[in-house]
Amino acid sequence: MSFTAEERNALAVRHALEVLGGTETREISEYEDVYCSEVIDHPWWHDAFDPMTGERGETFMATPALLRDWHRQLRDRFTEMTIAVDDVMAFGAFVIARYTTRGLHRTGRRVTYRSVDVFRFVDGRIAEVWNAWDRLGLCQQLGLVPDTMTLMRCEAELDAHAAPMP
16 A cells, blocks of 8 residues: 555654653654654744753754653653544645643643644654643643633733723
8 A cells, every 4th residue: 555745744743642652662763763863843832941951942953862862751750641642634744733641740640631733744754843732731730820710710800900901
């Protein structure tokens, strides 16, 4: 059976998510098979902090080895981590994936968060990634910030006391 480039790219994204969600330590070759030697990573938050390099910025260059090390750190923080792929859509050199991550945080709390990533392919490998994940929901589940209803009540209270706009 012959696959189109779009189908091969979509399968590669599914494989990349399986590598990330897997429990066993992966070999560097599995990352090199999926990712280019340099990957442009676009975190969804502005002025992001890269925990691996200590740098701030809107994009970061990553290598397959750096991605593997980051994924190991993620699995250390979230044991029993699983990733369920909800949707994968390919459009030319781009693949969009929507997936749900579940795990046991090292604090003992079970968490679930959703992500949407956009991947750009060059020569059959991931060259660029834009990632967006439910960071607020994760922080709420870990007890770091109030739940959404509490935040909405606070916002409504602030609005009630705000001076009218001229």
